[in-house]
Amino acid sequence: MVLNNIEKLIEKYNNAETTLVEEQQLRAYFTSDNVAPHLEHYKPMFVYFSQAQQEQYTKDVPLKPKRTKMYQWISVAAVTVLMLGLIIPKLLGPSQEELRQKELAMETYNKTMEALSLVSIGMNEGKEQLNSLTLVSDNLNQGFEEVSRLNEFSKATNRIFKNK
Incomplete structure (x- = not known):
């Protein structure tokens, strides 16, 4: 059993x-x-x-002290520097001089944009006038062609009737 x-x-x-x-x-x-x-x-x-x-392990195990304290303090210091770098500018904020400079820069920008807009309007008007001049020039060229044909027609007519 x-x-x-x-x-x-x-x-x-x-x-x-x-x-x-x-x-x-x-x-x-x-x-x-x-x-x-x-x-x-x-x-x-x-x-x-x-x-x-x-079984048992009978040998002594040498334990070396770890040197992590220095690394811990370095990490604490790095975190502190980062936090201060992020918090201090927000707490202090921009100074009056910086605000005035930003306002002046924005005003200058707006005036520049107005001036460029006026220049653009003037150039567009000039372009329209040039288009009108081009149309007049085309009409004049067409008139000259018609006059030269008329001259040829006149010569041919004079030959037929022997006026000259």
Whole structure:
């Protein structure tokens, strides 16, 4: 009956379903001298587990003190500088002189835009006058062409009637 119970426990152990008490029973069985021959291949594993539980590390572990305090203070100082750089300008705000300069710059900008607008209007009017002059020039050129045709017609007529 004990052997049947051990085989069931091994099956549960292989399926990872055993409790700690059942694992202790398996360890006790496999560390004893009367292990069934067909279960003999499990013996080294459970013997190792029993011995591994007994092992202790006896060497001293030297602990070196960490030098993180300097890095901590550097990070604190960096955060402080950043916060001051962001907060102080907002608390102090722009001075009266800076506000006056901004206002003067905006006024100068607006006057410049007005002057450029007037220049643009004048150039557009000049462009319209040039368009009118171009139209007059085209009409004059067309008139000259008509006059030259008329001269040719007149010469031809004079030849026909032999006026000249």
